[in-house]
Amino acid sequence: MANARNPWTAVALVGPALLVILTCLVLPLFTLFRYSLNRFTPSELMTEALTAENYIKFFTEPYFLGVLGTTLFLATASTVLGIVLGFPFAYWLARTHTRWKSLIIIAVLFPLLVGNVVRAAGWTIFLARDGLLNALLVGLGLTTEPIQFMYTYGAVFIGLLSVVLPFVILTLLGVLEGIDFTLYDAARNLGAPPRTAFRRVILPLAIPGISAAAVVIFTIGMNSYATAIILGGAEFQMMAPAVYQQFALLSNWPFGAALAFILVSVTAIASIAASIVLARQNKTLTQLAER
């Protein structure tokens, strides 16, 4: 056990964990994919088949395309705003020398670990008809009747934003702390104004980190379940709740499985596309910097 360099020891060490992943994740995913090609009949539920009809159904029914559209829209919006807000915050945190730094990092990490259900509960207290926001608005005389904030796009959006922000900040903090800021000082000494030095030196170095963070939080937004259910309500349809619904309420496994794989694929494709765009952006920025 002690000598991990012995190949057999290494296999014995890594084997059990790998076996768990293969049997409890990879194999079930294959099973699920196989089921997505089966046929659903109301009487027998699932019958063996090899058909693409579940996928075709998804892409021909406006309702499900709408669900995907809502999900894509909210995931994209929270990714963009997450980066726009998270980057300056992480930049400030990376450059600051306050002794509160580790406390601030804990304050960022803490909401993440508290979990999505608790955070959604907190936003409910803020946004509900008898919640804090309405009490403030009525108290200030800005409105006489409480406003319906819950079960709207806005409620889900603010919930998602608070879910993704810790991931953006902590990912970018790691990236920004790895950047050699003497390069920035050098650019400044050579006469570049702060803005130019930032845009041509720091930003190109940070772009790979930004794109990594964007992919992570976009995926989180696409897959959000608790936030959508609690802040969006039963009527609000996003992909993850829709997948669950097909299995738990409608017992339509083939279609639910197809939904699951559409969700996974669309997320992956969008992430890859975004990375390519950002990489190209990075290339232009690098060329700019070299000029």
Add this chain to the structure above:
Amino acid sequence: MTREALIDSGRIARFLLAAVIVFVFITLLTPVVLVVWASFFDSSFLSFPPPGYTLKWFAQAAEHGAFLRGFETSAKVAFGATCLGVFLGTAASLAIVRSGLPGMKLIQGMLLSPMIVPNIVIGIALYVFFIRIADGIGIDLTNGLWGLILAHTLLTIPWTVRLVCANLVGLNRSIEEAAANLGASPLRVFTRVTLPMMRSGVIAAALFSFIISFENLEVSLLLVQPGSTTFPIAVLQYLEFKMDPAVAAATTVQVLIVASALLISDRYVKLSRVV
């Protein structure tokens, strides 16, 4: 640009930065602060400002069967999944970082892969798979503790691999070499030098694994049966019905558990490096 314009734009930039920082703090902390605050309200529904403060909701939440049973189930599942995941993940991390065998990067990627699969899809795939097993060999994992523990091990293995690998890479090999040169057997080097040096990484992995498993909702959704749900599912079901100080009190308990785990792990690991 004139000098004045430059100074002006610098001032605007600083103001914008300050505004962003304040807004981010508010967005991050509002939900947690409100949950804790509301759990002390002396009224049976939300009302701002609260008529008074009380501790009775904590007693009320403790008497609410679903929360209590959920708490018990979640604690058991998180404990089991943490033990299993940290054991398997730590062993695997040793091989990944130390063996120098080809293909270890790929294996590490495989072990981290549950992090990128949507949790709802993990839960559903396992549910479907467990039912298939039940049909095939008659072992039903869909509504017992073991099925949940196995499912949550998919969450704890990647966190352990990530944290312990990061810790192992940073360890100084020369101390182990010194021990070996001084005549310690490989087993002795491992138990007396390597393991103690890995302590901080393993403790952090255990604490994070426990938290991640305890708060996870999506993986468990289909693997529980009515009456024996996990804590987050019990809270979700209550919230779909109503929001009041009692459910705030229940979630405050979870907030406190996470806070204490976080403060303990802060002593062992650089928290900015974990995500």
